[in-house]
Amino acid sequence: MSSSTRLFGSGRRRLLASAATVLLLAAGGSLAVGASSQHHAPRPPASAGLPPAGPSTAPAAGSHAPDPAGSPSGVTAPPAPSAPADLAARAVTPTAISIPAIGVHHTLLSLGQNPDGTLEVPPMSDVAAPGWDRNSPVPGQVGPAVVLGHIDGTTGARGVFYALGALRPGDTVSVTRSDGTVAVFRIDGVDTYPKDAFPTLTVYGNTANPQLRLITCGGRFDRATQHYLDNTVAYATLTGTHRG
Template sequence: MPAPPATVPPAADPGGQQQPPATQGLLLPASAPTHLEVPAIGVSSDLLDLGLQPDDTVEVPPLAKDSQAGWFRYSPTPGEVGPAVLLGHVDSAEYGPGIFFDLGALRAGDQITVTRADGTAAVFQVDRVASYPKDSFPTLEVYGNTDRAELRLITCGGAFDSSTRNYLDNIVVYASLVSSHPA
């Protein structure tokens, strides 16, 4: 899955100066995510730590037989104010279906649980699922500041261009923190 074709906006840039809006709802202190569970689509994955590629696009997990999702470390940790961003592959010619193969099948109300290094589990509820052409990816909508703890799950989708061997769209799941409990 090529990275979403946009650079990281100032809101998610560790050196950015943009101020977050006033906060609402449940929030958790910073703690790196370690594991992802999405029961509605059978996802269970330890999380990789992802950064930026040399061209300032978001790094994606390596293609592998046992596909894993990863957390974009320049986004908030799950449960902090703002959109925590997790990325994973939809599939590959070599290895078949990826960890986020069925991501587009999620529906509003589905639950997502992210286990964190501090021993808490942050529970998110899907608000919506959207598909965007990669050439008009809404960077600020996906990565920009929010006034509550949110989660984004991102993968490739849409039509597959066999000449470039890439999907033309990105699938983005938008979810909001609804609870937490000991992991």
């Protein structure tokens, strides 16, 4: 573990950026690489899952979700979103994230797209560092803001989102922003999905209110491919903002 029309972008642009995320994660991207000794991270129980109604999402007009089940050679990456003139004017950006329930307190990297259209991920040299997908909304703005983090590293070190599956509905996530404000979110649910059945619209579809998606790898570690087979996703909704 790279924007928008006006401040938080058109739904289509967000969906295209999200599709790049799906391509990476479903194809066994860098978030999945880890030491085989680190495949016993907490798994969310069914009781912690997102309610059946799911988040308030809707596909962008004229857009569709790509099929996330495929290999890098079998899935065409969506076109990278054009860089609108207002990108430089988007003065507020997320700078840090705090998730007290799992002991996460860290600055946020800003992640873009790789030349091949896949989503950049935080460097494996520092698996403690989470990153915000800057093609998604700024946390606290309308839509699903996306933050990615590693589950572990090649040396066996636990990543920043190793315990993501231990979150429970009602836990809080605070995102500090560059204007000195803090956006506070409440966890709605945590689910784990096979990478070949990733629910694109549920995770990345447009929302009517500010939401947050925290994403890492999970499930069983495949020693043959050196990747995890699933993705763990925590869903959260904005409850308020305050000065830092």
